[in-house]
Amino acid sequence: MIEILSANAAQTEKQGRPAAPSLEAVRNAGDFALRMPVKHGGTWADATTTVRRLAELGRACPSTSWNVGTSAVAKTLVVTSLGDDLPPAFAADPHAQACGTGVPSGRVERGPDGTRVSGSWKSLSGCEDSVWAAVGVMDGDRFSLALLPVSDLKIEHTWDVAGMRGTGSHTAVAEGVVVPDEWVFPVSLPGPQADFTFYGLTALAPVVGATRGALDLIDGMFASDRKPYMSTYTRMAESPGARHWLGEATRTTLRAERALLALAAEVDSGDLTPADGPRISAEMSAAGRDCRQALELMLDLHGTSGFATSNALQRFWRDVAVGSRHPHLNPYLAAERFGDDRAAS
Template sequence: MSTTEFKILAANAAVTEEQGRPAAASLEAVRAAGDFALRTPVEHGGAWAGAVAVSRRLASLAQACPSTAWNVGTSAVAKTLAARSGLDAALFADPLAQACGTGVPTGQLERGPHGARLNGSWVSVSGCEDAEWALLGVMDGAVFSVAAVPLADLRVEHTWDMAGMRGTGSHTLVARDVPVPDHRIAAAKLPGEYADLLFYGLTALAPVVGATQGALGVVREMFASDRKPFMSAHAKMGESAGARHWLARATALTGRAERTMLALAAEAEAGATDAPRLGLELAEASRDCRAALELLLDLGGTRGFRRSNDLQRFWRDVAVAGRHPHLNAYLATERYGEALTAGL
């Protein structure tokens, strides 16, 4: 990420959170950098970047603004789903168009003499206020399908009110008797290999890793300042052996999470199939990030919880995003245990 893009996203991170959606300047910056073309197919002018490149990019963006990074990742997932399903190429007419969506089939297509019409609602659709297209899970009769719908045809219900990732604007989309032409409907292509599902999980993990790196940067700046531990004889944070130890542990946890992310991304590109193990490693990397943030908040002290302090925002974003269903630690542990004991 260029220095200019980083500065724009970082400078607007608080605005993004306050208004509940990425600041216009942030969206312009990521669009200009080509981030919304990460998973636009090459034949339509995009990069169709691999899992490693996408993970690195999302983590880099999240160091400045986790919410904006999350919505770039959501767009990448939606475009991947569209491409995998062979949906109408009109979705990719603008390689830099932002997409959103969810594969949960909470909508129903009703067939009639004048074509299909869509009704339903979909919760937690990140970026839905700014995207041009929504890729939505639907039931077409008894067939689990996906439909590509222009956002202009849908209504946004403002239901997203969370402690963290507030700037993702993950509201509810509603369709009421919306006409959908057949070329924008396709039977859902469920991941034939775990590699596809792992890619989707990485788009959740990468912003968590990047946000943790962002928080670590805030604390490292504090160590470089004249800040000293309250109620101690130390003249600077770095004079405290305890503070140095906490910083070392947080740095180690953050580094391990990043290495795990990149290793998983490499396995996704190689066609990963060991779902139970890889799912657990996704969740464990997220837990490393959450543990690192606790140490960093200890170092930041009560000042770290000031609304003006970026540290508390990173902490809240990691706490929420790190518990995304793709990163669910107790279910991942359950599935891995089942796999290990199968047939015994």
């Protein structure tokens, strides 16, 4: 399956959404069922299992991994809000892809002709390939989540970004979509700290995976007969300076990976409290910065040819640059949270 994602990564970016063989592969592997309850045919994987899987997918195709993570978050929001009482239509296929956002940019109108949902939600990763959208709405003055069939939404192609281009994070528009009353339900966000941390880790894991994927390319270059430019060495591996650069890139990558897994273990421990939030934000953003730094070191080693559009290294570089600026990972926002917490204490 990983070979399928790698082989289709360039096509995924070119067409702005995961290639059909990649989607089929992750679906057949059960990745869209990671966060569906066992009762409904899923595996309800813990945080460690989920992020390991997302990192593995990201090593091959960060955009596809990102959308699998987005689906996991959307399903988690629905399941943690409704428990076992899931709408039968939603529970019917645990392998169906979902997308979602907690931004309440929709509204609910209840009347004699039913419950209608209208709104516009930006950056809805994977919306073109999803069956369900779990989106934030205001139901009167109450923040809620609406479960909408994507087939009832209009997709506006607004995602034109330097990296994570294959996520298809477009805008979805609902114009008075009629849904059963129970498909609109109150939800508490950010929710428990463990859940909020899990959501952030689903963004960090593809970024860490992408960094690993880039490191695979550099390891391959060192194993080849490529000669360092403007040096007397006949192979990259002969150069002490190049080996030092590679060692630093590897160490920085592994540090980000360790942070990812350590935070996932904290989520699985069940011991997190809101007081841990600012510290966790700082650690996630630091891991994202490590990924960016590792890619810079790798590109130093590879040189300008690493930026050739035919070279997967530059794609990993752009995906990491964009993915690591997600609100859960953005270092500026993490500093804001940490500063606000220190001021309040």
